[in-house]
Amino acid sequence: MTEFKRRIAVTGGAGFIGSNLLLYLVPKYPDYLFVNIDSLTYAGNLKNLVSLEDSPSYRFERIDIREREAVTACFERYRIDSVIHLAAESHVDRSIDGPLLFVETNVLGTASLLDAALTRYRADKRFRFLHVSTDEVYGSLGATGYFTETTPFSPNSPYSASKAAADHLVRAYHVTYGLDTVTTNCSNNYGPYQFPEKLIPLMFRNARDRLKLPVYGDGSNVRDWLYVEDHCRALDIVFHKGLSGETYNIGGHNEITNLELVGKICTLLDSIIGGGPREKLIEFVTDRPGHDHRYAIDATKIEKELGWTPDVSFDEGLARTIRWYLDNEEWLEECISGEYQNYYEKMYADR
Ligand code: NAD
Numbered sequence: 001m002t003e004f005k006r007r008i009a010v011t012g013g014a015g016f017i018g019s020n021l022l023l024y025l026v027p028k029y030p031d032y033l034f035v036n037i038d039s040l041t042y043a044g045n046l047k048n049l050v051s052l053e054d055s056p057s058y059r060f061e062r063i064d065i066r067e068r069e070a071v072t073a074c075f076e077r078y079r080i081d082s083v084i085h086l087a088a089e090s091h092v093d094r095s096i097d098g099p100l101l102f103v104e105t106n107v108l109g110t111a112s113l114l115d116a117a118l119t120r121y122r123a124d125k126r127f128r129f130l131h132v133s134t135d136e137v138y139g140s141l142g143a144t145g146y147f148t149e150t151t152p153f154s155p156n157s158p159y160s161a162s163k164a165a166a167d168h169l170v171r172a173y174h175v176t177y178g179l180d181t182v183t184t185n186c187s188n189n190y191g192p193y194q195f196p197e198k199l200i201p202l203m204f205r206n207a208r209d210r211l212k213l214p215v216y217g218d219g220s221n222v223r224d225w226l227y228v229e230d231h232c233r234a235l236d237i238v239f240h241k242g243l244s245g246e247t248y249n250i251g252g253h254n255e256i257t258n259l260e261l262v263g264k265i266c267t268l269l270d271s272i273i274g275g276g277p278r279e280k281l282i283e284f285v286t287d288r289p290g291h292d293h294r295y296a297i298d299a300t301k302i303e304k305e306l307g308w309t310p311d312v313s314f315d316e317g318l319a320r321t322i323r324w325y326l327d328n329e330e331w332l333e334e335c336i337s338g339e340y341q342n343y344y345e346k347m348y349a350d351r
């Protein structure tokens, strides 16, 4: 076996953030082995990673993280010494429609990975487990204030509750067994390869095709957006420099209401492809149950202790993202054909 400096299992590597992360890390660390462990749900797409297929330091394994024996065997086969854990059911609306899958994947899946990790850790004390989590574990903010690493957990959706449970399990494995863990809690990501169930690509597609733009409630909910590349840089830094047992909040200082954001997408598309004004396609629809009002991250800890800051401004990142979706029509068409039609019908037809 080639002697790699590190042997890292990246779970959920075929999803939105996982793909961006692998496309960033594999060329950056040619002396590391990266094993992408992904079961390829509707959200996983290996086409994102074709450019890595011939890389000697990249492998793909189609494995469900809930299958502990398969995970353990894979870790043994590659002598895995670290995990970057992204695999999850990630969409809040789907969690409201079917919470149990979220518990199975996000809670039991994480438990199964931790167990496999512990077995490897006992053989190799360099083992590190980076758990990629969300700011949604902290619940919802009013008009002021920020989430810090000490904000008490108060998850409101089945998705965020399942992620919070996973965060607790990771913490427990550190305290009880001494497993070297680090956890990140990040705000809303956007950028290339995001599945069009999420706000930005969904609104892009609908605005492009002149369909209605379904804004939940009155559109005053606030999200703190971070360009996915900035998140990937942060994960790289936390993986290499984060202190064992610590958690780090990651956010972009980019608070904006949903209504303003959809307006920006309309204006950008009007100016690039014409045919506006698209803002008139906005329709206020029935709100998401338990809809968190505002997320905002205080990223002082990662900025001061690990030297990370976001690079990409929201206007620049949004323009890049819109350009990417315009240039990758085929990718988007594949996502929205087939099963997506049923999903869209179910979620939006009577809203
Ligand atoms: P995604 O839905 O785009 O991708 C999830 C990936 O996990 C897919 O490739 C899917 O096939 C895989 N997967 C799902 N269930 C699996 C299972 N049982 N076994 C193996 N693989 C499985 O998600 P994303 O947006 O890329 O998010 C990645 C991670 O980052 C998640 O843990 C999410 O909670 C977290 N996160 C996301 C955001 C965001 O804004 N998207 C922000 C903060 C944190």
Ligand code: DAU
Pocket: 090, 091, 092, 093, 133, 134, 135, 136, 186, 187, 188, 189, 197, 198, 199, 200, 202, 214, 215, 216, 217, 221, 222, 223, 258, 288, 295
């Ligand atoms: O904060 C981090 C989280 O961000 C991640 O942990 C989740 O995995 C990710 O999905 C995201 O969750 P949100 O629920 O914030 O993202 P979403 O894109 O689904 O929605 C963003 C906002 O837009 C939210 O306030 C709901 C609203 N919305 C969303 C959709 C899909 C609409 O108004 N209309 C829509 O059609």
